[in-house]
Amino acid sequence: MGKTSTKPLEKTGTEEMPWLEAGKNYALGLEAGKLVCRNPAGKKLASVPKELKESELAEQLTGLCEWLVDHRTECLNRVDMWLLRSLPVPCAVVRAVWPDPDWSDILRNLVVMPADARGKADADQTGLLRDIDVKKGIGVVDRDGETRWISAAQILIPHPILIDGLDELREIAVDMGFSQALEQLFRPTFAATEAQKELMQITDFHGGRFEQLNFAGSACRQLGYPLRGGYACTKIWENATPVDARYWIGDDAPEAEACTGDLIFVGGDEKPMRIADVGRVTFSEGMRMASRIYAKRKVEKEESGGDE
Numbered sequence: 160m161g162k163t164s165t166k167p168l169e170k171t172g173t174e175e176m177p178w179l180e181a182g183k184n185y186a187l188g189l190e191a192g193k194l195v196c197r198n199p200a201g202k203k204l205a206s207v208p209k210e211l212k213e214s215e216l217a218e219q220l221t222g223l224c225e226w227l228v229d230h231r232t233e234c235l236n237r238v239d240m241w242l243l244r245s246l247p248v249p250c251a252v253v254r255a256v257w258p259d260p261d262w263s264d265i266l267r268n269l270v271v272m273p274a275d276a277r278g279k280a281d282a283d284q285t286g287l288l289r290d291i292d293v294k295k296g297i298g299v300v301d302r303d304g305e306t307r308w309i310s311a312a313q314i315l316i317p318h319p320i321l322i323d324g325l326d327e328l329r330e331i332a333v334d335m336g337f338s339q340a341l342e343q344l345f346r347p348t349f350a351a352t353e354a355q356k357e358l359m360q361i362t363d364f365h366g367g368r369f370e371q372l373n374f375a376g377s378a379c380r381q382l383g384y385p386l387r388g389g390y391a392c393t394k395i396w397e398n399a400t401p402v403d404a405r406y407w408i409g410d411d412a413p414e415a416e417a418c419t420g421d422l423i424f425v426g427g428d429e430k431p432m433r434i435a436d437v438g439r440v441t442f443s444e445g446m447r448m449a450s451r452i453y454a455k456r457k458v459e460k461e462e463s464g465g466d467e
Contacts, residue, residue: 181217243396248315250311302328318440361422369419376408391448406422
């Protein structure tokens with residue numbers, strides 16, 4: 160890939176940026192996920208010269224950048240799975256991945272609970288994960304805003320619908336300027352009403368119109384929801400049981416107008432479930448999916464507030 164430049168490192172923000180020699184005293188580097196170039200005078204150029212952009216070093220750096228993006232996505236998806244499935248994570252695993260900046264960035268400030276070897280969580284010790292220390296354990300900020308270290312065999316990253324005192328933790332995070340790379344604290348949650356529990360389908364997000372079914376499908380894919388048989392779907396594992404949340408967007412011609420329908424929850428027998436039999440996390444995530452897709456609909460003037 161080439162040798163690291165021996166010239167002084169150029170600062171970008173608060174971090175130093177490494178440069179790699181690209182020949183003729185030019186150097187290449189990566190900044191904010193993009194290939195950048197420095198000329199022999201040490202000045203960063205507005206664009207990378209064609210000859211350097213097509214060099215083997217540039218290809219290697221671009222490939223590295225793509226790998227880093229994929230790596231971060233994999234980390235996000237893994238932690239999101241831990242959250243959605245309420246899976247206990249061995250602390251040894253957390254300690255092992257913590258030195259990786261993507262892993263630590265995604266895990267930092269998440270609400271965690273210590274759990275014993277059997278996976279039983281201690282909700283009284285819930286806190287915002289701030290640091291990992293091999294000797295001290297897991298550093299968290301608790302509901303009182305105090306920093307403490309906890310030692311446990313495992314930790315649980317709970318879905319927000321399962322967190323008691325969620326508003327308190329939100330206030331602490333805001334007051335202390337904590338942000339989360341993975342949406343947890345401020346993830347929209349939905350709890351089934353007593354009336355909804357008696358139903359077989361949810362109609363709250365019925366009637367969302369899209370000019371074309373293509374547009375509805377594109378919105379689903381951008382949000383990360385696969386399409387099957389006219390439904391946008393998300394599979395949730397709760398208590399080791401998989402359930403599909405399915406939101407109807409239509410199965411007509413791609414250019415035809417689309418109108419959203421019901422949200423249903425389907426078990427292993429492929430039959431719609433009564434809402435009362437759907438787990439809290441599963442219901443919340445199904446409603447979140449439907450609300451996000453519905454928000455992408457075509458909004459008429461009357462719907463957005465009437466005539467101006």
